[in-house]
Amino acid sequence: MGEALIDIKGVTHAYATEAGPLPVLDNLNISVPEGGFVAVVGPSGCGKSTLTRLIAGLMKPDTGEVWLHGERVKSPRSTVGMAFQNPVLLEWRTILKNVMLPLEIVSTPMSKREQEERARHLLELVGLKGFEDKRPSELSGGMRQRASLCRSLIHKPEVLILDEPFGALDAFTREDLWQTMHRLKAEEPFTGVLITHDLRESIFLADQVVVLSGRPATTQYVMDIPREGIPTLDDLYTPEAADRLNILRHQIEIAQGRAPAEEAAE
Amino acid sequence: MSFRKVAVPLVAMVIFLALWELLVWANGWPNYIMASPSDLPAAYSRFWELFLVMGWQTLWRTVVGLLLAIAFGVLIGMIMGFSRTMRDALYPLLVGFNAIPKATVVPIVALLFVGAHDFNTILIAFMISFFPIAVSVSIGLSTLEPEYRDILRSLGASQSTIFWKIALPKTLPEFFGALKVAVTLAFIGTNLMEIVSPHGRGLGALFDSGKTNSDYPLMFAVLIALAFLGIVLYYVVVALEKVFAGWAERQPT
Ligand SMILES: Nc1ncnc2c1ncn2[C@@H]1O[C@H](COP(=O)(O)OP(=O)(O)OP(=O)(O)O)[C@@H](O)[C@H]1O
Numbered sequence: 245m246g247e248a249l250i251d252i253k254g255v256t257h258a259y260a261t262e263a264g265p266l267p268v269l270d271n272l273n274i275s276v277p278e279g280g281f282v283a284v285v286g287p288s289g290c291g292k293s294t295l296t297r298l299i300a301g302l303m304k305p306d307t308g309e310v311w312l313h314g315e316r317v318k319s320p321r322s323t324v325g326m327a328f329q330n331p332v333l334l335e336w337r338t339i340l341k342n343v344m345l346p347l348e349i350v351s352t353p354m355s356k357r358e359q360e361e362r363a364r365h366l367l368e369l370v371g372l373k374g375f376e377d378k379r380p381s382e383l384s385g386g387m388r389q390r391a392s393l394c395r396s397l398i399h400k401p402e403v404l405i406l407d408e409p410f411g412a413l414d415a416f417t418r419e420d421l422w423q424t425m426h427r428l429k430a431e432e433p434f435t436g437v438l439i440t441h442d443l444r445e446s447i448f449l450a451d452q453v454v455v456l457s458g459r460p461a462t463t464q465y466v467m468d469i470p471r472e473g474i475p476t477l478d479d480l481y482t483p484e485a486a487d488r489l490n491i492l493r494h495q496i497e498i499a500q501g502r503a504p505a506e507e508a509a510e
Numbered sequence: 511m512s513f514r515k516v517a518v519p520l521v522a523m524v525i526f527l528a529l530w531e532l533l534v535w536a537n538g539w540p541n542y543i544m545a546s547p548s549d550l551p552a553a554y555s556r557f558w559e560l561f562l563v564m565g566w567q568t569l570w571r572t573v574v575g576l577l578l579a580i581a582f583g584v585l586i587g588m589i590m591g592f593s594r595t596m597r598d599a600l601y602p603l604l605v606g607f608n609a610i611p612k613a614t615v616v617p618i619v620a621l622l623f624v625g626a627h628d629f630n631t632i633l634i635a636f637m638i639s640f641f642p643i644a645v646s647v648s649i650g651l652s653t654l655e656p657e658y659r660d661i662l663r664s665l666g667a668s669q670s671t672i673f674w675k676i677a678l679p680k681t682l683p684e685f686f687g688a689l690k691v692a693v694t695l696a697f698i699g700t701n702l703m704e705i706v707s708p709h710g711r712g713l714g715a716l717f718d719s720g721k722t723n724s725d726y727p728l729m730f731a732v733l734i735a736l737a738f739l740g741i742v743l744y745y746v747v748v749a750l751e752k753v754f755a756g757w758a759e760r761q762p763t
């Protein structure tokens with residue numbers, strides 16, 4: 245494996261709560277090579293969103309280090325793009341202006357016209373052509389999430405962090421967006437971390453799936469997914485895919501404490 | 511604006527005046543018990559100059575008091591919205607202050623700054639109206655979902671950028687909701703002071719002089735003029751809301 249673009253080294257973190265410290269991450273190691281796309285799955289509440297906040301530099305870990313592109317992350321940086329389960333579009337802006345929001349914060353060599361062209365191009369890629377001047381309230385949940393993806397990519401981030409971006413969508417919309425993600429990735433090279441609770445989503449989108457243990461989370465299992473070109477939904481129904489899903493499901497059960505760990509060792 | 515939007519409230523107003531006239535006529539009330547709408551034109555035409563001068567005084571003092579309330583209310587609201595500790599510290603104080611009936615404060619202020627009539631009036635209008643503004647701004651800011659902050663913060667945006675680009679606009683609908691309440695309150699504050707303080711000015715003082723001279727039609731004419739001013743102020747706020755927070759209005763489906 246080449247130089248890691250995202251390198252999470254022995255990260256341990258605890259939240260201070262009224263009932264004392266709540267350990268959330270325990271000596272976590274993940275590294276993602278340039279252009280790689282890692283899906284992180286794990287039991288609910290195990291610390292996945294905390295992990296995204298640490299990578300984005302929104303918080304500092306108690307111990308351990310997060311490195312992006314050979315630089316230690318100490319504070320937020322403009323080379324990161326984020327999207328959440330909640331699309332958080334600004335209701336008072338049009339879709340186009342929402343997508344262009346990050347460009348008002350980070351400095352960019354693009355001229356105003358290039359910025360707008362890029363925003364329109366991204367919107368077209370995700371199938372939102374014709375909705376540029378609409379307000380978020382006029383869009384469906386899936387469309388808003390598409391716009392939110394465009395916003396996370398507009399400033400050409402090196403690192404894309406997605407925290408269950410499709411979690412609140414229905415199955416058909418979700419599958420549609422998986423394909424959109426592949427289209428985006430083919431055109432817009434980025435290195436990504438995807439948090440998800442959908443195992444099919446993880447093997448469809450990522451080239452590596454990391455299973456986290458229950459809280460405090462540590463790396464419990466890593467699965468590499470070979471990739472040749474853009475997959476189709478049919479690829480989810482092959483025997484190989486079924487095997488992978490079975491293994492992952494079993495790992496999740498272990499992480500949840502519903503299956504004994506010894507069994508997995510065999 | 512459609513014809514319907516203008517016609518319906520106008521018709522409602524005419525019906526209201528007709529019912530009022532009918533009520534007075536049917537009971538045979540003399541105008542020292544209850545004036546009727548037909549007494550009003552005479553009162554207005556006799557004192558129209560006074561109405562303009564006094565109306566203007568009431569209006570500008572209300573507006574100045576309200577502007578101060580906005581400035582102070584937004585400031586306090588921001589402090590409470592951004593700092594948990596400050597919210598815990600200030601909230602009980604504010605609630606206690608707001609609970610004091612302002613009618614009891616009016617004579618105190620009137621005595622405290624005798625003669626400074628403009629100042630007193632503005633002070634009361636301000637004191638009575640800043641509370642809803644402060645509360646709405648602080649609630650708007652403190653209930654901002656963390657993701658809204660994070661989309662900008664993850665790009666390295668400063669706190670003030672986040673405030674101007676997200677927190678402030680997102681709070682505007684609540685702010686205008688509070689401003690509609692505040693504008694009415696400020697108006698009440700102005701009038702309380704004008705009526706109570708000796709040698710007052712404004713429509714409140716005109717009302718008071720109507721009372722001392724037992725000029726009942728004049729008193730009712732002042733009431734109607736106050737209602738008119740109140741409506742104007744309220745709809746100015748509504749118009750501003752349309753401009754600055756029109757996006758929050760749900761489209762009829
Ligand atoms: N700011 C905070 N202060 C205290 N505890 C927190 C805070 N944020 C999260 N936690 C706790 O830390 C744990 C991990 O939270 P986190 O949001 O990272 O989990 P998650 O894996 O993303 O969960 P989910 O799958 O439900 O999204 C949870 O138990 C949560 O209650």
Ligand SMILES: [Mg+2]
Pocket residue numbers: 292293294407
């Ligand atoms: Mg989460």
